[in-house]
Amino acid sequence: MMQEQAAPAMQTVNLSVSYGRMRALEDVTISIPPQAITAIIGPSGCGKTTLLTCFNALIEEQPGVRVEGEVLLAGKSIGGMRRDLLRRRVGMVTQTPTPFPFSVYRNLTYGPRYYHMARKAQLDQLIREKLEMVGLYDEVRDDLHRSALALSGGQQQRLCIARALTVEPEVLLLDEPCSSLDVKATAKMEATLLDLKSTYTIIIVTHNIAQARRIADYALFLNGGRMVEMAPAKQLFEHPHEAPTRDFLSGAFG
Amino acid sequence: MTMQRALDIFWSWVIKALAALALFALAFVVLFIVQEALPLFGEVPVADFLLGTRWMPVDFGTGTSFGVFNFIAGTVAVSLLALALAALVGLGAAMFLACAQSDLVRAVSYPFIDLLAGVPSVVYGFVGLLVVAQVFMAAGISTGLCIMAAAIVLAVMILPFLISSCSESLLAERNRFLLAAQTLGVSRWSAMATIVLPAATRNILLSLVLAIGRAMGETMAVMMVIGNANVFPTLLGKGETIPSVIALEMGTAVAGSLHYHALFAAGMVLMLVLLAINLLVSLLRNRLSQEGRRSVALGGYGGRRAGAVARIWAGASYALVVVAVLFLFGYVFWRGAHTISWEFLTQPPSGLVLGEEGGIAPAIAGSLAFTACAVVLGGIPAIACALYVSFYVRSRRMAGLIRLVVQCIAGIPSIILGLFAYSFLVRDLAWGRCVLSASTALAVMVMPFIEVRAEKAFSELPQAVVNASYALGCSRFHAIRTIVLPACKGELVSGVILGACYALGATAPLLFTGGVAFAGMPTSIMEPAMALPLHLYLLVAQGATSLDTAFGTACVMMALILASNAVATAYAHATQKDWRR
Amino acid sequence: MKKHLAIAMSIVMLCMTISGCASSGTDGTADTETDVAATAEEASAATEDASATAEEEFQSSIMFCGSTSLYPIMSSLASSFTNEYETWDAVDASFPSKNVSIYVAPGGSGVGVSAAVDGTADFGMLARDIKDGEKAELGEGYQEFVVARDALTISVNANNPIVDVMDDMDIETIQKIFSGEYTTWDQVDPSLPHETINVYIRDLSGGAYEVFQKTVMGDTEISTNATQSASMTELATNIAGDEWAIGYAGYGAYIKANADGEKLVAMKVEGVEANEENIRNGSYVIQRPVMFVTGDEISASEQAFIDYIFSQVGYDTVVENGYIPAFTPES
8 A cells, every 4th residue: 555664765855956038847756656556647748758868867958947946865855966876776677668779788788887785706796686577588698799789679668677676776767768669579578577576676668558547556746847646556547636637648748 | 046045055964064175174184094094004913013122223233123012001000000099089070960959169160170171281291390309309210200100190191081070970860869869868978989980980981991092092291291202101110101102202303214114013003992992882882882781889887887987088089189280380370470572572583592582472472373273174164063963963873973082083192183283284295394284183083072062062952942934934043043053152152262272282293394493473374483381382492591481371271271271161151041031 | 855855965065065175185295285365366366356456466355474583573573564554555655545454473484485385375474494305386476574693502400500511512412412322410510509400492383493404403303302492482481480591492482581590591602602793693503593485476465564674673673572684774
């Protein structure tokens, strides 16, 4: 049910984001429960991706953006945190798969090497572990040194997740990860996410309500940059509290 | 058949004919050069020609000999060295530009660096002689003229091309991968150094190969600084390049003599090598786009340290480039500004020693005449060709072929165009030395420049807009006339102005075809005329007494080019805003 | 279909032009040249006709082409002539009132002769004697006009210690230095330091090169290590800037270089000093005429300009440019 006693993995407090004169997010205050899948849903342009990129401070990379309010990771504000440390703890997978133009092996060792996380012997084990976590190991074990660009779209996306996991994050952000995948690949992806949630906190932006129903533990409905409603998934989808939520779910707009 | 329809068909045929003319020019120039070169090999075996080191075109009693080995070596040596220097600095500057967060940096930097591209070859040689050679002389090299000096000057000349094409490639790769790397917490520069740069390797290599082509075709600047001695090139020694030999000896060779054919043969060798390079690059480009699934060999290594090194390298390179631009313009203006006066700009040269008094008015007018003629003769086929490729051609292969041909025309060194014009137009067709002969050579030179820009302008227009016109039943030409041309007006005019600048700075094609040391104000295109770059070159040759006037001339040229660049860019911007609302 | 048509058209145009080119091509020098010269004359005559009205044969534009030594002088004279008389009727009332157009193109002595022969210039400028073959090609109407004399000095940098050791060189020594047989100064004289001799010459196909080869080198070739300069002034400047240099700077360039203090020192050749008197009387052997030639008949306007050249103005211009006039002014 709603009352999770564990401390929230991430929180936002009065978060507002504007691009110039346009307000993308208005006064958003939410708590993301740990070790669960939270889906962010809403109509196009409501600020889902903007909110997501606030969690790992990637929003700052965009020129001309102003962020007000606070974002907390495990209770501590991320404002003062070193960016590389923040992003080790909060990983992200983007909409289109972006494997680096290297081999599968090198894609996965890239992060750990950067952070001097493991020696060569340990790397192999790390890689195997993460590939198994995303269910990709059996498919690539024969040739880890083949180009990551030669994998199918679904495989690439799972590779990106594995890559994000190599640096041992606490939270994993996913921005519409299945939008460029076919039905079969999507199914595999959803299965992977369900496996992962026991270890990681997962926040997923999706425009696919059915998908949210399938995998989410909690759902957050954004509209026009404002948070409208957040509740355990079953509750939100079956008995939405607010009128806009009801309208959205019934397909009146979006 | 309505009048409208008849006109449309007529104009469509005109466009096609002009496009064909443009392409035909390449074939003709190449074939002509080859035809004039072949008779040499009836007397001199190919091996002797290519590998011989003795070049004695005139018989002083010891027989004649035509061996171009040292010239080939000189050309290659200077070009490779220049490329190495330019790559080091240019790639760094390109990294800086690609990594820069705000578009403003790029928006300001590109035109700034493009100024370097607008500086005429002869001004580079001039400054090279007075600055670079002096440095070497102070270091102990007699006269300071050497391969290294020429390489430095040449490197600065090919920098703008390298920087713009490399930064384009880097930017594309950056947009693909930077975000993903940042989600891992990797710093911006580390990502650039370990992912973006390796990813762009193939495209960068292609740019380098193309740059070599440009370097090898350079004539004036290199000729003024390299020393011109028929010896095997050494770093601090003198050398000679094929374009130098042709420029220095072209007019002397008696028509039909072995010397004459030998010069053509040397030009042919250079031209064929450059054509081969262009073909190679084109082939590799096609293979490259199909090979997008291969992984990059180097990359992913280095992490933070690579990022730090890359940042320093990029910053230093960019600073160096900025300094070079400021120095070049600053030096010329500082030394020449005081010579410029109303009299200087409006009076012909006078004085018992010509150039000491008076001004350069006929040179200014002459240059404008050459340029206008060249732009008309070359710009019209260029735009027609671009229209043809963009809107008429159906098969992609044909389009690719036409682009290849245009690129090959661009690869012909300007001195060879001058050689062609001299031999064919001045002599064979008996047009004599006149503006028309020279302008035809300039037109061929300028044509690819304008064509590429026109094509780019047309490609930026959304196809959907043009299709909407077709959907209404309009003919192709009608769509072109009413939609395409007005929409692309800004870019087209800008491209033409920049092409004019390019023609303005060219010296080599004028040398024996229509540029003279003295003439009155130009009155007809069948008469020769003075030209600013040629005037500068001759003043430099005259030596110390004319240096002031030389600087003044250089100043005027640079000012014209600066002004034109500014006008062209501003016009393109202004009209673009109108169209895109 | 349209594509094929375009390609076919191109090929046809190509073939036509190539065959046209081949027929007026350069196989067979003498025939072609006369053909081209003839068509050139017609072409230039046609051009003039286009601008002429009643007077069909009047030549209002004159073209000089050639020697890098002479073109500055001719340019200056052309400029002052055009300035003084803007139209031909100011020169002589019987001439039509057309604009004076005199063109001077540089290129070298070789270019000058070629241009005169193939008709692309009215006069070829030379800074050397004309060869018999060239004279024959210009035809029976050959005329030469010697404007000045120039000598090639054997100059060294004023800071070279050799000036304290010797002031005279014999032909043999000069040959050895320029051919590269002597590579260092101590080979010329043991008291000199062991520094490389830097030889400066003019470009291979220029008049100076030929004159030097003929009068000094004979059958010996000049070293390929020598630096070629595009003009005499450049050559003199190079020597002035290089302590260990030696080169055959033109007399005028030599005088000019020393205008603000001694930069160059000229060696005597076989005991004969390079001065105006010795050049005029011919005892200084390394000298050359500076002249212009033509093979065509001289038109009235050309004659007017030639008279101008050989007048006081011309004399002064020659002297100012550092050459020794080969004439005494008529007016």
